[in-house]
Amino acid sequence: MVVERDHHGFDAPAPLGHPGRASLPEGHSTGPEIGERLPDFMLPSTSGASIDYHDDRAGRKSVVVFFRSAVW
């Protein structure tokens, strides 16, 4: 793969315009806003058992990270 530098100055092992380099467009929603409650959701964890986010955090503060992939 050719290494190219994007307009932010970042290098990546993929050509410019590659979908893997597509970043958040200006004005695009970034989901729930400050002051809004995060929606309810339930997802399987590493054990395969489902975790209900709000139940699991049990009244504690939380950090919720959305990341692209653990694979690549």
Added chain:
Amino acid sequence: MYAISYDDPETLAEFAEKQGVHFPLLSDIDSKVIRQFGILNEQVTRNDALLYGIPYPGVYVTNETGTVVAKFFHDSYKKRESPEFYIDAALGRLSLDEKAPQVSGGDQDINLTIAVHGGNGTVRQGIVRHLVVRFELPEGLHIYGPPVPEGMIATQVTIQGPEGLALMSPELPATEKLTLPGVAELNVWHGTVDLTYPFYATGELASECRPLDVPSIDVKVTVRYQACTDRECLLPKTESFTLSLDLDVIDIPAIDLHKGHGQREGNYDGAPALKRLLGRKIKQNPLGLPIFLIKSLWLQMGALLRKRQQKKSQNKQ
């Protein structure tokens, strides 16, 4: 802390074990929750094979009721916060790391600390750190934020680093209004004042596609300020500091695409997971992979042409 991606639970379990992750990794295999949050990367289509379903990466910090108190999204997927900033956001205060580089100035009345916050002060491509200019002012003294009337000094911070050190907009606390007879309304800070200057390295300075060129960099910070009481002012001061910051490579998945670039490869072999991910996406859209491969090849050829043209114009110069 919860981290969500479109990977399958098996992949996340292996990843957590090999990389020593001790918080829940949640598998949003059909990107249902990613869509629910409205952060699906729609520039990636079903014909982009294994990439389809990824989010725009970002982070929410909530309080005890699950209400968002801070969120972090950027215009480039390469820009990420230092994890310390999530703790700051959750606690509502900035806790400086004493192990990270810091220097002190000021005088017997005023403590001035220049500190780098996040990741022990190391500089990495795209990872945001904070340069914090902390004033600790005794009772009765204040400093000024802009704008100030002519003849008065607003606090000014100048940061100079090597090519490739990118500075973002400063995060300054709100000033208080101070009205003195015969003087225009003033904007002041008092007590402990943290002026925060986010920064990161671009590929010029620390690339994820080559080993580090140098082990560390010097960053020069100049602070100009004037401290006053309600009645009189001390002489304006200009203080300069130099911080030596270590550069660091980034952590990369142990797959062929990233290998050989001089970065820190993870303990986790992503190849079997990559096969599973591809298999899953091919099942959903059998034509996606060939279309993606042709598109990638086409883009790759474009990149090679651009490289050739760049070389030609460099040779001409």
